[in-house]
Amino acid sequence: MTTRQPTGPRCGHDHPCLTRRAVLAVGGAAGVATLAACSGPETGETSEQGAEAIANVSDVPVGGALAATTAAGEAVLLTQPTEGEIHAFSTVCTHQGCTVEPGEGELSCPCHGSTFDLGSGAPLAGPAAAALPEVTVSVGEDGSITG
Numbered sequence: 126m127t128t129r130q131p132t133g134p135r136c137g138h139d140h141p142c143l144t145r146r147a148v149l150a151v152g153g154a155a156g157v158a159t160l161a162a163c164s165g166p167e168t169g170e171t172s173e174q175g176a177e178a179i180a181n182v183s184d185v186p187v188g189g190a191l192a193a194t195t196a197a198g199e200a201v202l203l204t205q206p207t208e209g210e211i212h213a214f215s216t217v218c219t220h221q222g223c224t225v226e227p228g229e230g231e232l233s234c235p236c237h238g239s240t241f242d243l244g245s246g247a248p249l250a251g252p253a254a255a256a257l258p259e260v261t262v263s264v265g266e267d268g269s270i271t272g
Contacts, residue, residue, distance in 0.1 A: 178269035179203075179262070182211060185270075190227035190243060192216070195272045200224075201260045202232055203270060206244040213260040213272060214246045220253035232257065 177196055185191045185205040193203050193213075200216040202225060214232065216225050223236035231249060232241040239251030246257035262272030 176263075176271040178265075178271055180270045182209070182264060182268040182270065185211065188230055188243070190232055192227060193270075195260065195262075199260065201262075201272070202227060202257075203262070204232070204243040206242075210244070211262065211264050211270060212244060212246070213262040213270075214241070214257040215260060217257075218253055219248070219255040219257060220251070225257065 179193045179195055179201075180191060180203055182205070185203045187205050187208050190202045190204045193201055195201055195213075201213045202216055204212045204214065206212070214225075217223075218225050218234040218236065218239055220234065220237055220239050223234050225232050225234045225239075225241065227233075228240060231243060232246070233239070234241075234251065234253065237252050239253035240249045241247065241253070241257050242249055246259055248254060248256065260272060262270050264270055
């Protein structure tokens with residue numbers, strides 16, 4: 126009669142035990158995957174000062190806006206009301222915290238219809254009573270926007 130040799134640790138039934146080593150290996154792999162997923166995308170673009178650019182002036186439409194993310198991870202709307210005039214505003218609506226988006230010649234909140242001025246962030250229409258907070262950005266001589 127042939128006896129069956131176990132292929133690994135068994136827990137008393139017909140299924141293998143989960144060893145401490147296996148748990149640590151799976152946990153380590155999950156940790157590495159989490160860290161890789163949390164790293165931001167590489168833009169590869171740096172300004173002449175060496176800081177990573179979040180956009181270029183040429184990316185922002187004159188009389189319009191562009192959604193971007195600062196180096197600190199803050200979502201902003203870059204605006205260019207007139208050629209060469211760059212501003213950055215928070216995307217958080219001052220009415221109830223919805224996400225403000227680029228609109229036609231203005232910034233607009235899709236939740237309750239508030240609109241904001243491209244140059245000052247001041248409310249133009251809708252229930253929002255306060256201006257969007259301005260975020261500090263810098264424009265390099267090469268047109269790179271950092272912040």
